[in-house]
Amino acid sequence: MQDDPTHHGGGTPPVDVAGLQAALEEHGYLADRGVATAAHLAATLGRPLLLEGDAGVGKTELAKTLAAVHGAQLIRLQCHEGLDRSQALYAWDHPRQLLHLRALEASGERPADHESELYSQRFLLARPLLQALRAGPAAVLLVDEIDRADDEFEAFLLEILSDFQVSIPELGTIAADAPPMVLLTSNRTRELSDALKRRCLYHWIDHPDVDRETAIVRLRAPDVPAEVARRVAGVVARLRRLGLYKPPGIAETIDWARVVAGIDGGELDRQTVLDTLGVVIKDHDDLLAVRSAVDELLAS
16 A cells, blocks of 8 residues: 655646547656547546556556646555555554653643543554545546455445545545545456446556557667667567466566667677567566577567
């Protein structure tokens, strides 16, 4: 679980899909029309957007870039097994409460007379969900890898997304004046509930084709020659068809293109592939499979 308090400054939000596509590209994210349409609808309808797809296709990066485009604070909740509401919503700062009690005792006060002070905003630790409720439309809430959380947390999250409010027994109800933009990502390690899917807009992000991935490399790494970007993108596309346990994502393609471009001549030959596979392949069994298929990968 983590949050990014960075605020990216103002700016008028794009009013249509084409405008959003252009704004995303200006911030370094090359979105196809389907992705831009889904994001635009999420913003205009005030509905959460569920993004599914393989790891590394740009789901998390889309949320980060949308925050920049809308001049909003990115608040990120990283999901994992065992995640509970105290980690995601709020908790009480017990060490500070204890120090407060000791300070009262030292000053001669009766701690019992100040019990209500212990459960005030002063001692409340706002976690990502509560931070997003407070920020409202000034935030983009990213619930990253919701498929890694338990069913119980998914049900709890659904309740929050339905009302955009929370009841804290000691403080009362805290509600968003207007909902933040919400993006949920899933790598499909498990099937999400129908109830959550019904609450959200949905978009599947696939790996880009060679032309689009070449354009992405050129956008994110303009120092890489066009021919190197295309050659690397083509080989990566063939890598993904090998049925690897962890197929390379776009970030690996960009890194590999930079590495290849930095080698004398920028040639992606057999030896270069074998020497630099660790940039793009991150699993031992995948590494063995790719090494045995190098000649096939370079045949084009």
